[in-house]
Amino acid sequence: xxxxxxxxxxxxxxxxxxxxxxxxxxxxxxxxxxxxxxxxxxxxxxxxxxxxxxxxxxxxxxxxxxxxxxxxxxxxxxxxxxxxxxxxxxxxxxxxxxxxxxxxxxxxxxxxxxx
Amino acid sequence: xxxxxxxxxxxxxxxxxxxxxxxxxxxxxxxxxxxxxxxxxxxxxxxxxxxxxxxxxxxxxxxxxxxxxxxxxxxxxxxxxxxxxxxxxxxxxxxxxxxxxxxxxxxxxxxxxx
Numbered sequence: 001x002x003x004x005x006x007x008x009x010x011x012x013x014x015x016x017x018x019x020x021x022x023x024x025x026x027x028x029x030x031x032x033x034x035x036x037x038x039x040x041x042x043x044x045x046x047x048x049x050x051x052x053x054x055x056x057x058x059x060x061x062x063x064x065x066x067x068x069x070x071x072x073x074x075x076x077x078x079x080x081x082x083x084x085x086x087x088x089x090x091x092x093x094x095x096x097x098x099x100x101x102x103x104x105x106x107x108x109x110x111x112x113x114x115x
Numbered sequence: 116x117x118x119x120x121x122x123x124x125x126x127x128x129x130x131x132x133x134x135x136x137x138x139x140x141x142x143x144x145x146x147x148x149x150x151x152x153x154x155x156x157x158x159x160x161x162x163x164x165x166x167x168x169x170x171x172x173x174x175x176x177x178x179x180x181x182x183x184x185x186x187x188x189x190x191x192x193x194x195x196x197x198x199x200x201x202x203x204x205x206x207x208x209x210x211x212x213x214x215x216x217x218x219x220x221x222x223x224x225x226x227x228x229x
Contacts, residue, residue: 003158004158031215033215033216033217035217035219042219042220042221042222043205043207043217043219043222044219045216045217045218048214048215048216050215056214056215056216058214058216059216091158091159093159095215098215100147100166100209100211100215101147101164101166103149103161103164104161104217105161106151106158106159106160107158108157108158109158
């Protein structure tokens, strides 16, 4: 079956511009996660959605970052007024439920480069 | 600070050599433990996981890991590596009292020489 789908696969933009990254989770998965993978910081958690509950935003690095999940499926991560330190691979993952033992399935990521 | 540590950043082995990658975490309480692998140009894939029960966990592709609670460790092992095991390996932890997010180690790049 289809895995987690992310788009675009690559995004190059100028400093100060806003970007939107999209994640389409595996069908039927109620939990969705965003992570960031960068050279200096490794893999870092950003935000977590589970069903209709309020998202866990504890990993968002600044108020320039926000995310939405519409209809319990597709999610969009938005970065406003991008900075060079935002350059990273943004990974989305989904899991069947919110239970901690459920493994997370990752997408291929969006490689974001800020000029 | 609480963290997940992978002390080997780069490992180079010849085919058929045995592999052990270290993973230590510094959290108290109950944890769930995972190893993920990222092959070149591919997404992260789950190798194995531990939640409870037998501390020796077997995963895909001949990998296994042992949870040693007293040492806060979850080392990954494979008795005989293949060239196709060349990849980056990540240990990850989620804690039962701290949300569902995974905290990852810094990763270990494994190169297997044919």
